[in-house]
Amino acid sequence: MVTYDHYLEEPGSLEVEYFSTFGTQRGGNDFHSYWAEFEYGATAWWTTELYLDGQSTFNDSTIFTGFRWENRIRLLKGEHIVNPVLYAEYEQINEADKIIKEVEGHDVEADHAVPNAESRRGHNHEIELKLLLSSTHNGWNFAINPLAVKSLTGGDPWEFGYAVGTSRSLALKASANKCNFCRENFIAGIEMYGGLGDRYSFGLNETSHYLAPVIAWNLPSSWTLRLSPGFGLNDNSHQFLLRWGISREFSGFGATMARLLGGH
Amino acid sequence: MTANVWRRSIVGLAIMLAPGFSVAQNKPPKAADFMYAELAKVPKKAAARTNPFESDAEAPIAGAKLYGQHCGVCHGENAEGGKKGPSLRVSEVQQATPGTLFWLLTNGVVRKGMPVWSKLPDAQRWQLVTYIKSLGTGS
Numbered sequence: 001m002v003t004y005d006h007y008l009e010e011p012g013s014l015e016v017e018y019f020s021t022f023g024t025q026r027g028g029n030d031f032h033s034y035w036a037e038f039e040y041g042a043t044a045w046w047t048t049e050l051y052l053d054g055q056s057t058f059n060d061s062t063i064f065t066g067f068r069w070e071n072r073i074r075l076l077k078g079e080h081i082v083n084p085v086l087y088a089e090y091e092q093i094n095e096a097d098k099i100i101k102e103v104e105g106h107d108v109e110a111d112h113a114v115p116n117a118e119s120r121r122g123h124n125h126e127i128e129l130k131l132l133l134s135s136t137h138n139g140w141n142f143a144i145n146p147l148a149v150k151s152l153t154g155g156d157p158w159e160f161g162y163a164v165g166t167s168r169s170l171a172l173k174a175s176a177n178k179c180n181f182c183r184e185n186f187i188a189g190i191e192m193y194g195g196l197g198d199r200y201s202f203g204l205n206e207t208s209h210y211l212a213p214v215i216a217w218n219l220p221s222s223w224t225l226r227l228s229p230g231f232g233l234n235d236n237s238h239q240f241l242l243r244w245g246i247s248r249e250f251s252g253f254g255a256t257m258a259r260l261l262g263g264h
Numbered sequence: 265m266t267a268n269v270w271r272r273s274i275v276g277l278a279i280m281l282a283p284g285f286s287v288a289q290n291k292p293p294k295a296a297d298f299m300y301a302e303l304a305k306v307p308k309k310a311a312a313r314t315n316p317f318e319s320d321a322e323a324p325i326a327g328a329k330l331y332g333q334h335c336g337v338c339h340g341e342n343a344e345g346g347k348k349g350p351s352l353r354v355s356e357v358q359q360a361t362p363g364t365l366f367w368l369l370t371n372g373v374v375r376k377g378m379p380v381w382s383k384l385p386d387a388q389r390w391q392l393v394t395y396i397k398s399l400g401t402g403s
Contacts, residue, residue: 007383012348013337044372044379078371079382139385172385176325184388220333251337255347 001214001228001243002102003165003191005143006083006134008072009041012254017247019226021099024240028113031057033065033098037247040254045074055098061116066093066124068101072132079136087130087145095122100241102128103195104149105159106206108236125152139172141189157199165191167214180219187216194233208237222249296350302373303356306364313363315397317390327395330388334381343399348377358401365393 009015017037024030033055041047049070056062070089096119098112127150134143145163150156167189175182194209196202212230219225223246230241250256317323331343338349345351352358357365369389372380381389 005383006380008379010334010337010379011377041379044374044377074374074380077374079380136382141383169385173387174326174330174391176322176329178329184385220329 001191001212001226001245002193003143003163004072004085004087004130004132004134004145005136005141005167006074006085006132008045008047008074008085009039010251011041011044012252013041014250014253015039015247016250017245019099019245020243022242023098023100023112023238025112025238026109028115029058029060031055031098031112033100035099035101045077047072051101053093053097053099055096055116057096057098057116063096063116063120065097065099065120066091068093082133082135085132085134087128087132087147089128089130091124091126091128093124093126094120095124096120097124100238102147102161102163103193103208103210104128104147104161105195105198106201107161107195108206108208109232109238110236112238123153126150127152140166140168142166159198160196160202161194162196163191163193165189165214167216178220185218185220187218189214191228192233194237206236207234209233210237210241212241212243222251223247224249296345298376299350299373299378300354300356302368302376303360303364306367310367311361311364313361313366315362315366315390315393317387317394318362320391320394323391323394324398325395326388327391327393327398330384330392331395334384335392338377343396352396353399353401355401358397358399362390362393362397365396366390369393 017039018034019037020032020034022030022032033053036052037049039047039049051068051070053065053067054063055065068089068091070087073086075084075086096116128147130145130147132143132145134141143165147161149159167187169184170186170188171183174184190213192209192211195207197205197207210230211233212228214226214228217225226245228243230243232239338346339352340346343352366389369381369392372378374380
């Protein structure tokens, strides 16, 4: 859910996703944050995505918190033992954003205890870079994503973080009959992610970290459901994050749009 | 301020989709010949691999299911070729060794639009190969 492998969206396909996170909050109100995601396979080596973020804080308010534009570019052709993908994201969000799509720098639980009316006044324009390193062996995928974030407006230093994860399909062989509940439609995994401080104070001091099992259910009808309960690993982390998402892939979306727009 | 953010979001969506359509759609796959040429570039050791599912009676059926889910949109419902992917019923493909097709599925032809399919486990890629080889050159 947080860790990326090296697989991109198929060229010309659009995946539309709704994704949601419920988080517990000490010193404030629990929250429910969400995003809508539009992921398009521009080519076999480039996937581009737009995210629209929002959140509801209990006993507070519901607000739109901004957008992100993400790009993933495959650096090598073919499959290798380790497959690198460059990730570059531009974020224009306010400080009330709580989707916790990644953890960076000295992000801690207390950052999210500020009331929405106050936190939404602060704005972040950031560039986020990740190197997605991923390997698949005997049906297991292993991925590690080091990340670096730089604010484009303030004088904030580069901030760092990480995500690591592994996952596997519950069955490697496909069954002959069309089915929703076949084991090969389920992928299970576990991931860990957290902050690594910033340029001036690199390390684990005053950072938050999470461990989260993940399960995904790919339906033959191109729908996918994902569920992941996450657990904070230190006092700076939210104690519990429950993430879930639903997505639908539209194969051949690009060709359909091109036809509608009077193309081929 | 919220309206401003919305406006920027819409501009962001337009920026995101515009290059995508042009890159993904302005290349009709006259590239079929290039694709078939890729078959000859497969390493000999990989091409020599045998298909562990060759005599599995269910493999072509499972392979057909996988083909419908992942391949048909580009290569055509009946593998006769589509706007984006070449026919798999031609002799170049049908005479290729199972190992060659498996290698091509695993590695894709990324610069020419064929994605890497290693996200499917080995067994499923071999099932796909079994199905593709079962098609023959007829329509």
